[in-house]
Amino acid sequence: MAEQYEAVIGLEIHAELLTESKMFCGCRVVDSVAATPNTAVCPVCLGMPGMLPVINRRAVEFALRVALALGCDIQPHNIFARKNYFYPDLPKGYQISQYELPIGRHGHLDVTLPGGETRRIGIRRVHMEEDTGKLTHLERGGSLVDYNRSGVPLLEIVSEPDIRSGEEARAYATRIRQILRYLGVNSGDMEKGVLRIEPNISLRPRGSQAFGTRTELKNLNSFRALAEGTDYELARQAAVLDAGGQVTQETRGWHDTRRETFSQRAKEEAEDYRYFAEPDLPPLTLDDNWIVTARAALPELPQAKEARYTGQLGLSPGEAAALADDRAVAEWFDAAVAAGGAPKTLANWILNDLFRLLNERGRRIDDIPVAPAALVALLDLVAQGALNLNSARDVLAEMLDSGRAPADIVAARGLTQISDEAALLALVEQTIADNPDALANYLGGKTALLGWFVGQVMRATRGQANPAVVNRLVAERLAARGPG
Amino acid sequence: MDIATLTLTELRDALRRGDTTSVAATQAMIDRIVAYDNAIGSYLTLADESALEQAAAADRRRAAGEDGPLLGVPVAVKDILCTAGIPTTAGSKILDGFIPPYDAHAVERLIAAGAVILGKTNTDEFAMGSSTENSAYFTTRNPWDLERVPGGSSGGSAAAVAAGLAYGALGTDTGGSVRQPASFCGVVGLRPTYGRVSRWGVVAFASSLDQVGPFGRTVADCAALLGVIAGHDPRDSTSLPAPVPDYEAALTGDVRGLRVGVPREYFIEGMEPEVEAAVRAAIEQLAALGAEIVEVSLPHTHYGLPVYYLIAPAEASANLARYDGTRFGPRVAGADMIDTVRQTRALFGPEVKRRIMLGTYALSAGYYDEYYGRALRARTLIADDFRRAFESVDVIAAPTSPTTAFRVGERVDDPLSMYLADVFTLPLNLSAACGLSVPCGVDSGGLPIGLQLIGDTLQEARILNAAYAYETARPWHRRLPVVPAEV
Numbered sequence: 001m002a003e004q005y006e007a008v009i010g011l012e013i014h015a016e017l018l019t020e021s022k023m024f025c026g027c028r029v030v031d032s033v034a035a036t037p038n039t040a041v042c043p044v045c046l047g048m049p050g051m052l053p054v055i056n057r058r059a060v061e062f063a064l065r066v067a068l069a070l071g072c073d074i075q076p077h078n079i080f081a082r083k084n085y086f087y088p089d090l091p092k093g094y095q096i097s098q099y100e101l102p103i104g105r106h107g108h109l110d111v112t113l114p115g116g117e118t119r120r121i122g123i124r125r126v127h128m129e130e131d132t133g134k135l136t137h138l139e140r141g142g143s144l145v146d147y148n149r150s151g152v153p154l155l156e157i158v159s160e161p162d163i164r165s166g167e168e169a170r171a172y173a174t175r176i177r178q179i180l181r182y183l184g185v186n187s188g189d190m191e192k193g194v195l196r197i198e199p200n201i202s203l204r205p206r207g208s209q210a211f212g213t214r215t216e217l218k219n220l221n222s223f224r225a226l227a228e229g230t231d232y233e234l235a236r237q238a239a240v241l242d243a244g245g246q247v248t249q250e251t252r253g254w255h256d257t258r259r260e261t262f263s264q265r266a267k268e269e270a271e272d273y274r275y276f277a278e279p280d281l282p283p284l285t286l287d288d289n290w291i292v293t294a295r296a297a298l299p300e301l302p303q304a305k306e307a308r309y310t311g312q313l314g315l316s317p318g319e320a321a322a323l324a325d326d327r328a329v330a331e332w333f334d335a336a337v338a339a340g341g342a343p344k345t346l347a348n349w350i351l352n353d354l355f356r357l358l359n360e361r362g363r364r365i366d367d368i369p370v371a372p373a374a375l376v377a378l379l380d381l382v383a384q385g386a387l388n389l390n391s392a393r394d395v396l397a398e399m400l401d402s403g404r405a406p407a408d409i410v411a412a413r414g415l416t417q418i419s420d421e422a423a424l425l426a427l428v429e430q431t432i433a434d435n436p437d438a439l440a441n442y443l444g445g446k447t448a449l450l451g452w453f454v455g456q457v458m459r460a461t462r463g464q465a466n467p468a469v470v471n472r473l474v475a476e477r478l479a480a481r482g483p484g
Numbered sequence: 485m486d487i488a489t490l491t492l493t494e495l496r497d498a499l500r501r502g503d504t505t506s507v508a509a510t511q512a513m514i515d516r517i518v519a520y521d522n523a524i525g526s527y528l529t530l531a532d533e534s535a536l537e538q539a540a541a542a543d544r545r546r547a548a549g550e551d552g553p554l555l556g557v558p559v560a561v562k563d564i565l566c567t568a569g570i571p572t573t574a575g576s577k578i579l580d581g582f583i584p585p586y587d588a589h590a591v592e593r594l595i596a597a598g599a600v601i602l603g604k605t606n607t608d609e610f611a612m613g614s615s616t617e618n619s620a621y622f623t624t625r626n627p628w629d630l631e632r633v634p635g636g637s638s639g640g641s642a643a644a645v646a647a648g649l650a651y652g653a654l655g656t657d658t659g660g661s662v663r664q665p666a667s668f669c670g671v672v673g674l675r676p677t678y679g680r681v682s683r684w685g686v687v688a689f690a691s692s693l694d695q696v697g698p699f700g701r702t703v704a705d706c707a708a709l710l711g712v713i714a715g716h717d718p719r720d721s722t723s724l725p726a727p728v729p730d731y732e733a734a735l736t737g738d739v740r741g742l743r744v745g746v747p748r749e750y751f752i753e754g755m756e757p758e759v760e761a762a763v764r765a766a767i768e769q770l771a772a773l774g775a776e777i778v779e780v781s782l783p784h785t786h787y788g789l790p791v792y793y794l795i796a797p798a799e800a801s802a803n804l805a806r807y808d809g810t811r812f813g814p815r816v817a818g819a820d821m822i823d824t825v826r827q828t829r830a831l832f833g834p835e836v837k838r839r840i841m842l843g844t845y846a847l848s849a850g851y852y853d854e855y856y857g858r859a860l861r862a863r864t865l866i867a868d869d870f871r872r873a874f875e876s877v878d879v880i881a882a883p884t885s886p887t888t889a890f891r892v893g894e895r896v897d898d899p900l901s902m903y904l905a906d907v908f909t910l911p912l913n914l915s916a917a918c919g920l921s922v923p924c925g926v927d928s929g930g931l932p933i934g935l936q937l938i939g940d941t942l943q944e945a946r947i948l949n950a951a952y953a954y955e956t957a958r959p960w961h962r963r964l965p966v967v968p969a970e971v
Contacts, residue, residue, distance in 0.1 A: 043584075043585065043586055046811055046812075047806045047811070048584070048806075048811070048812060049566065049572070049574070049579065049582070049584070049687040049688070049806070049812075050565075050566045050584070050586075050588060050683070050684065050685040050686050050687050050688065051684075051685075052683060052684055052719060052720050052721065053721070054718065054719060054721055055721065082802050084801070084802050084805060084847070086805065086808065086822070086825055088808070088810050088821055088825075091806060091810075091811060092802075092805065092806045093802065093804075093805020093806045093808065094802045094805055143821060145810070272848055272849045274801075274802075274844065274847035274848060274849075274852075275847075276798060276799075276802070276847055276852075276856060279690075279691035279692035279722075279799055280688075280691050280720075280721060280722065281721050281722075282721055282722060
């Protein structure tokens with residue numbers, strides 16, 4: 001993009017809330033991709049005559065958590081509003097949403113860019129609403145509508161137009177998704193549409209305060225698509241402006257295979273949704289107690305964890321981010337540190353060995369029979385010299401499979417490391433004595449054979465010898481025979 | 485004993501004594517409906533088969549020693565309340581053939597109390613009107629004069645009770661739609677405090693104004709019905725969790741010391757002199773019974789009509805958006821999805837379309853503040869008027885409507901004159917008050933006149949007792965219309 005322009009990007013993120021039931025009725029929230037269409041519906045979410053909404057307090061609780069986590073001012077006096085428009089996937093002809101008094105306003109989120117720079121993105125508002133049904137247009141003509149999704153609680157998170165590039169958009173959205181998952185309110189599954197990200201993108205001359213004409217980008221089903229689509233759109237707009245043209249205000253789609261945006265719907269005039277306060281729902285008051293309790297119940301958020309890991313625990317930023325990425329992993333790691341493990345060593349083991357083993361088994365860290373303290377116990381055995389690293393990896397694998405304690409596995413498999421120098425010295429002497437040819441070659445200058453002797457000793461002990469001790473003893477005994 | 489002329493509470497007591505049966509009472513009503521309703525047109529749907537089954541079941545329960553507040557009593561329900569298995573049209577072609585899979589809360593309560601549902605009564609389309617002339621099906625006639633309207637929108641229910649085609653009935657009152665037809669038909673009709681009766685299952689017209697209310701020939705009948713349908717319902721978030729008093733027990737007839745406010749704004753130029761005279765005489769009667777008459781002012785009354793005609797259509801414009809032919813009701817296929825919605829919505833009648841347009845306009849960007857937003861502020865002033873008045877009085881007495889029943893066709897081409905029929909009833913709907921209409925005389929043509937008694941929030945028992953005291957002194961309800969059969 002040309003240097004004379006500044007990118008102005010704001011993100012609207014729609015996140016379905018993982019409640020048991022819908023926003024305004026008792027229908028179950030089901031997987032809208034897998035479930036049989038129109039099986040999780042009732043007269044309320046079908047918008048039948050005389051049916052009335054009742055607010056799902058769990059959804060409000062979830063929305064409150066998110067608003068608090070994003071540093072928003074919490075609106076104690078919540079008003080729901082009707083947003084009026086016609087579409088067959090909108091059963092009532094209006095969507096119950098929040099307009100003038102959303103649950104959260106004036107929040108912010110600090111995001112770390114790949115270069116390490118941190119940027120603060122403003123959060124304009126967080127509001128509650130209900131999802132629509134889903135239309136499927138048939139190729140042979142006609143459309144099908146599935147109302148399973150109708151009335152599913154939805155949270156809309158609107159950023160300020162503080163984002164300046166596709167990469168920043170990706171960093172911001174990734175962080176939002178991570179926080180939603182930390183809070184247990186959304187699975188983050190963009191493929192299934194439970195998290196939908198729509199950037200508003202415009203350019204303005206660098207230094208200008210006015211906004212240029214914006215386009216809105218839809219059907220981005222991955223963070224990569226978000227970053228690429230945004231950058232594509234910025235470049236496209238720059239080219240239009242460079243050529244002396246004007247950007248058309250419109251909704252554009254992202255074509256995932258052609259990797260380009262295309263015009264979907266012109267939006268020459270702002271749509272008039274005729275918002276007004278929902279008369280079927282009295283104002284919802286969040287009392288102080290509710291807000292205070294929700295705030296106190298917030299988990300330590302990923303940004304805070306990362307800062308603590310690098311600051312207090314001495315991890316690298318990469319390690320910290322990798323551990324903090326998933327709340328279950330981070331909490332497992334925290335528990336291991338609390339059990340007395342060395343943070344750096346734990347980080348290595350979790351990020352390398354444990355992750356590999358989990359991947360091989362297709363399991364999640366919160367779904368294994370290994371307590372964090374058990375890994376610490378295993379690493380203690382290694383630190384004491386009672387177990388070598390290779391054996392320790394095998395033991396960890398068995399811990400995952402059987403759930404047994406590391407000491408039990410070590411004892412049962414006879415894996416206890418031999419660090420007894422007298423015993424090992426005898427073995428070393430024996431091995432050298434048994435291999436005169438190798439000794440001759442070694443003394444003749446093939447010093448690499450030192451490793452071969454070590455290997456022989458290790459084999460003789462079925463790997464249980466302490467390799468560091470064996471290494472030192474072999475070197476000493478060979479040196480005693482002659483020049484190395 | 486002519487079973488058909490009993491009042492609701494008289495029938496209930498006769499059933500309790502074993503003097504008659506529910507089947508006999510239900511059959512008597514069905515026979516009368518068959519004989520007279522061709523002329524009156526109060527019912528849109530007669531549920532005679534299921535009514536007789538319910539009656540037989542009620543008689544069996546009675547025989548087994550059971551009782552219920554309305555066990556075996558046949559009643560009618562305005563066709564804007566949903567009834568499971570019985571067509572519910574809201575008086576509109578756009579719901580032609582719609583059979584809800586659920587009962588409205590008020591209907592559930594009736595059934596739980598043992599009542600027999602005779603059928604569904606006519607209404608102006610989506611309760612938008614004051615005469616039933618806006619019904620998409622036919623116009624109900626006033627039993628006192630078949631050339632005249634019964635009032636509306638709950639004109640079918642009012643006419644059915646007046647003509648002895650039901651012992652009691654439910655209506656809805658969004659701007660006067662229970663009280664005004666009660667006044668025109670010479671029966672008692674009560675509009676409860678907003679939230680007193682659940683709106684669950686009531687086809688919505690204007691959600692912040694709609695309220696279900698009972699019709700009866702007597703005040704006691706209304707009290708009995710209200711006691712059944714009132715109460716908290718968690719499915720309606722605007723439903724009040726207040727306990728339900730025994731409204732019938734509150735009917736002592738003692739109004740000594742009751743402070744009755746007479747609002748000067750309710751006696752206006754243009755009202756029929758006979759109406760004013762009858763209402764003033766009724767207030768005198770209350771004074772004679774020991775009530776203290778106080779002049780009060782409700783200074784923002786004149787905002788009532790314009791405010792109502794901004795707020796109600798605004799809410800209606802959204803409430804009626806769901807009628808798009810996609811999920812229920814008739815569908816008129818068009819060229820594409822949007823055209824289908826457009827063609828289907830052409831099934832709305834002219835008054836409904838007018839109000840959808842009024843409401844859409846009032847909510848539009850650039851006009852919201854000027855119209856809807858202003859109306860909301862003025863609504864607060866009107867509500868404050870009542871609140872302030874009730875600091876010094878217990879009950880407010882006023883005419884229900886400025887005129888008696890007008891002729892069929894007289895006002896159909898003039899929406900504004902039609903809207904004026906509700907000028908005394910709709911301010912209440914904009915407030916947190918409750919009100920009723922009780923017969924207080926007739927004009928020179930023999931047409932009934934209604935006295936409106938307005939009470940503060942949840943003071944239904946108080947206005948019922950004041951009406952009961954008046955009714956006991958001046959039993960206008962004993963005068964019955966003579967309805968010709970088969971015209």
